[in-house]
Amino acid sequence: QDQVDIALISKGFQHQFWQAVKAGADQAAADLGVSVTFEGPESESQVDRQMDMLAAALSREPDAIGFAALDSQAALPLLQQANDAGIPIIAFDSGVDSDIPLATATTDNVAAAALAADVMAEKIGGEGKVAVVGHDQTSRTGIDRVEGFVNRMKEAYPNIEVVSIQYGGGDQLQSTEITKSILLANPDLDGIFGSNEGSAIGVANGKQELGSDVVVIGFDSGAAQKGMIESGVMAGAITQNPVGIGYQTVQAAVAALNGEDLPKVIDTGFYYYDATNMDDPEIAAVLYD
Amino acid sequence: MGGSTIDAAARTVPLVEMRNIDKSFPGVRALSQAQFELLPGEVHALMGENGAGKSTLMKVLSGVYDRDAGEVLLDGKPAEITSPRQAQDAGISIIHQELALMRDLTAAQNIFIGREPRRFGILDERQLNRDTDAIFKSMNLSLSPTVLVETLTIAKQQMVEIAKALSYRSRVLIMDEPTAALNDAEIAELFAIINRLKAEGVGIVYISHKMDEIKRISDRVTVMRDGEYVGTVPAAETPMETIISMMVGRTLNTEAHAIPDTSGQPVALEVKGLNRGREIRDVSFSVRQGEILGFAGLMGAGRTEVARAIFGADRKESGEIWVHGERVGITAPRDAVAKGIGYLSEDRKLFGLATGMDVRNNIALASLERFTNPAGVLDEAGMEKSARDYIRQLAIKTPGDTQEARLLSGGNQQKVVIAKWLLRDCDILIFDEPTRGIDVGAKSEIYKLLNNLAAQGKAIIVISSELPEILRLSHRIAVMCEGRMTGILPGDASQEEIMRLATMREAAMRPDAERKIA
Amino acid sequence: MTDTAAPAQKSGIRMTGAFHRLLAFSGLIALVVVFSVASPNFMQTQNILAILQATAVNGVLAIAVTLVIITGGIDLSVGTLMTFCAVIAGVFLTYWGLPMPIGILGAILAGAASGLISGTVVAKLKVPPFIATLGMMLILKGLSLVISGTRPIYFNDTPGFNQIALGSVVGQIIPAVPVPNGVMILFLVALLTAFILGKTALGRYTFALGSNEEAVRLSGVNVDRWKIGVYALSGAIVGVGGVLIASRLNSAQPALGQGYELEAIAAVVIGGTSLSGGRGTVLGTLIGALIISVLANGLRILSVAQEWQTVVTGTIIILAVYADILRRRKL
Amino acid sequence: MTDTAAPAQKSGIRMTGAFHRLLAFSGLIALVVVFSVASPNFMQTQNILAILQATAVNGVLAIAVTLVIITGGIDLSVGTLMTFCAVIAGVFLTYWGLPMPIGILGAILAGAASGLISGTVVAKLKVPPFIATLGMMLILKGLSLVISGTRPIYFNDTPGFNQIALGSVVGQIIPAVPVPNGVMILFLVALLTAFILGKTALGRYTFALGSNEEAVRLSGVNVDRWKIGVYALSGAIVGVGGVLIASRLNSAQPALGQGYELEAIAAVVIGGTSLSGGRGTVLGTLIGALIISVLANGLRILSVAQEWQTVVTGTIIILAVYADILRRRKL
């Protein structure tokens, strides 16, 4: 008898966030005695590549599928096909506008970024100029986090102006250069928000290289970001629970295969962390290296 | 060169012996049981029609191609030469028929490529240029070692190739049509060098289609036909007709040069006050229908430049061009072609042929519109028929009209380009060195063809560096020197008159005059 | 050997074509055999259709690039141009509510216009194709974002739009083989392009330009015009690719596309088209595109770790081209 | 005109060099002037240093590609090779705890080894450089992920490692101009490469190969060996780039690098090196890389919307190359 085979199609692969999701999934696979594959396109813009991956996964006839849709509409025909074949589907990271997924393990990116805005406002004293270094101009997470941050600032903090929003593709080097330009063009800047791990590290790098004392709020975790928060270069960061997302996705898939009922939404949560609470067990559990 | 040389040589061990060499290319048997022998201190001419296999045989000897079968002996001992390097080490160097220079490097860098003088691992450019200068001086060549090769005319590039071959100080020197691009003065210089090398005991293989050169320079002649060995004869004792009939397997009749009276014919092309920098200075002339106007001059006289300027291939600074009594504006070759002017360039590989395409398409290249229906679809059958017609008419040696042009021998490539313009049916034709690298048989066919075209009323300009050719063909002869037209002579002018006009220089040529980059 | 073939084909699709094509196929067949043996899931109809579907867009782009490469050029802008065309379709259909055929035509014309610009920059300004199309790649990438307002445009208001790629006219006739329309469109584009290359003056000049442009110019041909024509045709084909991907995703994704050009070029070269110009076939390109899709699909079906998939793909690309070179040398 | 110049320089840096270089600089200067006028923040020492720092990695990669392009080839693998070399340094220093110099040497040797492989595939297997290096790009990308275990490797245990790029030896001597070491390394690499190109046999053959490879072969030169040598040297230089980026980020990021090759090639061509081989200069490449950095920095300083930045960059790349072509035509 073969092991239960679960195919996870994610939004990305190389980035640490997705590797953390993969780690969680692998952990769950080991705990539950199933086998899991994990695949994702190179960038969050390659919607069609994700379709090809999903199609290939379907051909493999897995027992269940976990899917983080880059574009929920584009995936509908294939998801329908999976549904018709009786393959249970668990959505993760972002939801799909459809009833097909039995459950969705996700973070509310808009709310998470709004929390970043709140922290930023507090750190800079409720007024001043801030900037955003985003990771992707068009992907769901990219848009949600930048808009979540900017809209919260507009609504709640009229004295804070977002002077510049630029995108570094999540590439650390590019984000570093962008940050330096922003800092040099706006010498009176008070804070910068980096919208994912690569962006946040790039922002902190840029700050360090110029010897600026701007407040940096990051997103996600990883060894570098944790180190920067410890050393004070970065004030703090929002983290999701990627390991938890991966783990719970696989867990939900197994539960579905066992015929258990699932909640429609599994909120995996998000947290603000800084040097003061990083070692709290609750926080430490969701941080990854 | 008397028989004594041969007698003396007969007793020595040959430098090179090639026995029963076979070499095939896809679809072509280039060599079959070919033979060749070279003695020390001998100039051995290798002759044969286009595609006879001369270049291929020499490429086998110089390590460019591996032979399929046969033996090569050096100094009587069997030798394996599988790379140009091995050939060099064995004392064999070659001047290739197709120029093989690195255009972006200087003359000196080209000559010593692979053998650069170094000091502490660093290139010693000073030494390099000194050595090169010494070679140039020994050749009586006024050329700067630091000139970029791409700025040189074909003739000067050829001289650089010769200098390169000489620099190896080889015992065997192969020259594959070294004079195709040279003028008489340069040829005389080359022959002086050959005689010097001969005296030093160097064996020289000399390939040329110019019959008079063979008589002047060579001791023995080996004739090839269709990749096979035909025979070896002493040069001095054997009448030219015999050699030619060995080459072509029949005797050729050379017609007398008849100059028709075209003075009553309307002017087809008139050029007034053409100017461009130093290359073309106030050139005016006209050609009548049915007339062949020869263009004579030394290397770099500007004849090619004039032709290209008329044709619109290069821009001109001033000047008028009149076609059939109507002033025309020509800014690109297509304007010229639209006015019925065709130009056969002097460098067929670079400018004449789409080498990757087949013979049929090369012939049709200038006339595709004619074979295109309103929907843009080509009439392939029509193209095939035309191509086959011209392959027959010009006796182009090719397995078929779908053979790739690059696989033809040099001479046959030239014929393909001629066919292209004939098919285009231009009534003003400019032929720039039409017989460069073409064998005697084909040459006389092309002469006949040019005469026929003239008789049909076409106006023809023939640019040639071979005076006999100019004299043989032209109804009138225009002579150029340093960009100016120094005179127009009747077709029965003497060589001396032409040379006098061709050397009517304004000022003595500065030694670095060819360095055009300023 | 191919003396029996219609003479018309000989230059465009070359004399050694038949044999060569057979051998080029053999690489593809070898891959298929290996994957079939390795996984029972590979040879299912569903999976074959998935592979074909995955080939559609890249295949169309590769055919477009084939034209440019035969002239001796290269086109790095096909990926972002595809996206630009998709966005144009989105603007026409969703923002402006125009009828579907006009949206499709708009996308194809936008592609042709962009090709016209690239071609003009290459032919008239003499900018090397690599740079001209690299510049265009960036320009089009930016413009797609500008025009779309940096977010996807959905085609929900144009019912039937996603049937262009996903529906199956063939399946309606023969239900057993529901070949998606996208794949049929790829084949149609391939046939049409092969016809243009083999039988028309434009095709002949495409080869001639790649063989020796100067000789063509000196033959009195208006080289610039034909070259621009080739780029425009190539752009129009990319426009078809834009419609296909928009239909497949039922949306125009403005950030998509960069990187697709390299995959398309790889398909072209694996298919035996020479990067130095003058030779190439549409059939070869199709095979090249299929090899890439089969490889990607097969490795996924076998659940090969993603990082190793990349390594294997890189290796196979080199080996495929090397095999092609060996084959030619033997001929 | 340049009769007084040392003859040795003529081929490497060309006869028309002096004048041409002046004009190439003028494009850079024009950009600098425009941005200085447009923003008071542009001409600060800090910003100039930021631009230089931003040029370091791309500059080194561009110099590496220059060598290959002069031979008439192209190298698409420099971006991912850079990452691979950085990962190797990470493995040596962080995973294995070896001393810093060995880590640096390891990265450079890894680059040279990869160049050796690319060069061998190109020279011996006759695979076109475009494809050989495209394959290598994918292979190296996968291997970086495999070797690093798909996660960044940090250099926290190697104190001083990030001083390689970020420290400033110059600043310690002249505090007013704290030019980062990374920039000095770029200049060193440039000087060394210019020397090799102009004064050594390897350099001579680099130009000769790009000019007429067949002629070099017919001259009895071991073409393959030298070509492989050029690729290996180029790879070693990319290795330096890998060390630079690792030091700058104080980590080896295995997912980074793809896309950097096009920027490097753009710098090379903007700098006047011909993609058809045979001609090119290191100085030109440096200027080209600076033009790209200045452009990116200036547009960011001016807060031009990102999508428009891409459009402007694409346009300027085309215009810069076109200006270079016009200039040459006049000479």
Ligand SMILES: Nc1ncnc2c1ncn2[C@@H]1O[C@H](COP(=O)(O)OP(=O)(O)OP(=O)(O)O)[C@@H](O)[C@H]1O
């Ligand atoms: N590389 C090649 N591939 C295929 N065929 C070739 C090749 N080189 C030469 N040939 C063919 O071999 C035959 C001999 O050619 P070769 O160049 O030796 O003739 P040649 O006597 O030097 O002629 P020419 O006087 O025109 O230079 C010709 O039929 C030619 O088409």
Ligand SMILES: Nc1ncnc2c1ncn2[C@@H]1O[C@H](COP(=O)(O)OP(=O)(O)OP(=O)(O)O)[C@@H](O)[C@H]1O
């Ligand atoms: N590519 C070039 N770059 C610079 N100068 C050139 C170039 N080609 C030719 N020239 C120069 O132009 C002048 C005319 O050369 P052209 O080739 O027209 O002479 P020609 O009379 O046709 O001689 P040939 O017998 O060599 O064909 C010469 O001074 C020559 O040095």
Ligand SMILES: [Mg+2]
């Ligand atoms: Mg020959």
Ligand SMILES: [Mg+2]
């Ligand atoms: Mg001439």
